[in-house]
Amino acid sequence: MSHDNMSKDTLPESHDSHGTEVAAHGDPFADPGLPAHEPRRTDIDERAAKRAERQVSLLFILSMLSTVGFIASFVIFPIDKIVYIFPIGHVSALNFSLGLTLGVALFCIGAGAVHWARTLMSDHELPAERHAIEADDEVRADVIEQFKTGAAESGFGRRKMIRNTLIGSMALVPLSGVVLLRDLGPLPEDKLEHTGWKEATKAKPIQLINMNTNEPMKPEDIVVGSLSFAKPEGLEEDSHEFQVQIAKDALMLIRIAPEDIKDKESRDKGFEGILAYSKICTHVGCPISLYEQQTHHALCPCHQSTFDLADGARVIFGPAGHPLPQLKITVDEKGYLVATGDFDEPVGPSYWERSR
Known part of the structure; x- marks a missing residue:
């Protein structure tokens, strides 16, 4: 009789249903143990x-x-x-x-x-037997x-x-x-503290150049209630450093009737009601380009920080941490608007190393 026709009950205890030999203790495979240790x-x-x-x-x-x-x-x-x-x-x-x-x-x-x-x-x-996790x-x-x-x-x-x-x-x-x-990247050193206007002095001022016409600006070019943008003299758009510099040097020029300027220090830094503020928002550095003529408020389009330009550009709404830095301006002997020094504060967002 073949194994295929043989009943399971007729198989010896030492064989399974397929005739495979089983270890004496009933396990299908006996533990062979570890080979003898050989010293190195x-x-x-x-x-x-x-x-x-x-x-x-x-x-x-x-x-x-x-x-x-x-x-x-x-x-x-x-x-x-x-x-x-x-x-x-x-x-x-x-x-x-x-x-x-x-x-x-x-x-x-x-x-x-x-x-x-x-x-x-x-x-x-x-070797170790498996056991409960705890x-x-x-x-x-x-x-x-x-x-x-x-x-x-x-x-x-x-x-x-x-x-x-x-x-x-x-x-x-x-x-x-x-x-x-x-x-x-390279260490910033004090580069974040200054802009392209830092070379300006009373003896050697820097002209304000209109961003649209690329021409020097005169007070009569700016009417009350208008908004203009300027850059420092010598900064050319085809220069390698233009994008880096304009991110710090960009100016926002507005003209307010002198009697409407609330902050005396801010009025003294301007010329005949013309005030020059940094165009870079003090929150995360977005360019400001929205101006409300009746209230003299400037709005950052990124996160809606709002600055009162008639009151030293102080923050009246939004996440910005401090006012817009202001640039002191006057006119030269030819009647052109010029800057006589750098911004009164570092431009752009706040950072922990700010010295001012």
């Missing part, structure tokens, strides 16, 4: 262990040197320097050196840790004991060379991230 060369030869320790330490030292090289690259290589690297081709010297040094620094830490684990740390396998007191005590045993067998406390070089490499690598912040 570093376990039985102290000279080999010392050699492995030096190799691990060397990798950590290379990591430290690479981190120093990463930082040095920012100083050595200009951002526009191009070099030829075979077989890659022409690449940025700065980018190539940063990638190479940071990659070596991280690789050496990983390689050192792996080499340490494979040659010097204990490699005895400790551990009882006995299991927790066993885990703590195993941790202490592992720490002792790792030689972290005994092998000071490895310990110290690992700490050194791990301490230096984060400096790479700190240095990367320097790559966000």
Whole structure:
């Protein structure tokens, strides 16, 4: 009779329905256990262990040197320097050196840790049966004991060379991230404090140039209730720095009857009711271009910050943090409107380093 026709009841206890042999205790597969532990060369030869320790330490030292090289690259290589690297081709010297040094620094830490684990740390396998997620007191005590045993067998406390070089490499690598912040751009220094009007003095004033006609402006060009825009003399639209400079230099000119100007200091900085304010909103730097003639209010179209230009451009509504900076103006010997100094406050949004 074939096995296919044989009844399950007629099979021996040592076979399943397909005739497969079953272990004596009833499990389909017996636990083969772990193979006998074979000691490594570093376990039985102290000279080999010392050699492995030096190799691990060397990798950590290379990591430290690479981190120093990463930082040095920012100083050595200009951002526009191009070099030829075979077989890659022409690449940025700065980018190539940063990638190479940071990659070596991280690789050496990983390689050192792996080499340490494979040659010097204990490699005895400790099987454990699956258990409930929540551990009882006995299991927790066993885990703590195993941790202490592992720490002792790792030689972290005994092998000071490895310990110290690992700490050194791990301490230096984060400096790479700190240095990367320097790559966000050049330091502003005091550039945010000044604009293109900073060169203006009483002895050498700067003319106000109409943004639409590109011609110098006279007081009679500006009528009461009008709004005009100006830029400093010498700032040309085809210049490389125009967009950068106009974002700080742009002027908003309005003319108010002198008796309607509420703030005396603001009136004194103007000329015959002509007031020159920064066009850049003090909230997030949007250009202001909306002016209400009857109330003398200027409105930022981005977030509706509203400034009273008849009262020192103070904020009367919206999220802006401070008034619009004002530029002191007068006329030169030819009757053209000129500036005799920079804005009284840094233009644009507030920032924590503001000195004024």
